[in-house]
Amino acid sequence: MVTKNEPGAEHAAGLAVSDANVAPVVDSAVVDPQQPMSKGYIVWLMLASFGASMAMMVPLSYGIAVRITELAPGHEEFLGFITGIAQAVYLVISPLVGIWSDRTRSRFGRRSPFIYLGTAIGLAGLVVIGLAPSLLIVGAGWVLGMVGWSIAGAALQTIQADKLPESQRGKVSALTGLMTQIAPVLGIGVAYAVSSNTFLVFVVPGAIGAVLLALFPLIKPEGSSKDLAASTQVTVRSVVSSYGFNIRKYPDFAWNWLGRFVFFIGLYFNTTFGTFFYAQRLDMPVREVAGVVATVGMIGVLAAAVGAIAGGFLSDKLQRRRLFVMIAAVLFVVGAVVEATAWSLPQIVAGAVLMQLTIAVFATVDQAIVYAIIPERxxxxxYMAVIQFAQKIPSAIAPLLAGLVIMIGATGGEKNYTLLYLLGAGFAFFGGLIILLKVKSIR
Structure with a gap:
């Protein structure tokens, strides 16, 4: 699947070429990984991924909406502002965190310290939100929460980029991706069980995530990074350049970045306002929607499992990635159209389940593509921070745009979710098409 002309193929021979034109170094951190991950390591990686996803997604998909309803009822558009601003803050600092991680030399490794740092910051943010007396403090708390859990999640993904050989990229991406699909569903169930206490809605899922994240480096140590050579010198120029990359030199990385960006615009159009969408279409109070969201999610877990496992394992076996990305985009369109026209629970379930399946396929297979085309290992x-821009920028701007879209043609208290979901379908389709047609070095 990886051709000799693939961007970064020279690193398989241990050659590193940095943007700063430093001398080549030979280092185990540069070589394309060959040693398979053990089953035990994969299990703990899955559990850590589960924890990070639960801690981040429960507030995003349910908790913050509850706080808005408590503090500013009838102003659901604030959800877009709060989540968008938090994502924007993380976007600014993520490459700096990536550079810091790459250059960390400690007996605990390069990535593990950032799992702990992110977990501590994220948990503190959830405590702030749970106790916040105003939406301004809720927003500040979610900036901490988003930054913290994103740092921890990014460290887990970079560990996979460091350690996964090509033969396992689809499978392990499938298994960890499955965990990120299951975690929010079970997390919302946990939140619903303690929904009478808003503080616990945030802290209990966060505490579960924190424990799983903290255990992973203890039970499966990353290994010391003290003996790794530093490949670049940090300068103002190198920091500025870390926010981008050479598009002409790494075209596949660039096209995949763009396709991912467009797809995630569509995804966030169709998921950010899910709690409010269900409340409107089913004529239910927002607080009571958690039970519906959890029920729909639990039904969708099986679909997500099928999508992640089928996409990851089949793309490994058939050695074809781009085809599965496009299949996911087409099925996403179908699911979005079903939800856009839904006014009953069965139709909402059908659309949501199909979308969960397709999101799992896309996330799994495209992540495997990313691991294969990282330019400089x-x-x-x-580079993992840069590729996350393709997801994080949409998660920052799509909620803001979506908040405006739902006001188009809105009558009374009913927002225009039909238009929002149909626009999301269009973005997702074109994102998949870009990856299918333009990423050349991966089949």
């Missing part, structure tokens, strides 16, 4: 943390 000695700077994996930096």
């Amino acid at each position: 000695d700077q994996a943390g930096r």
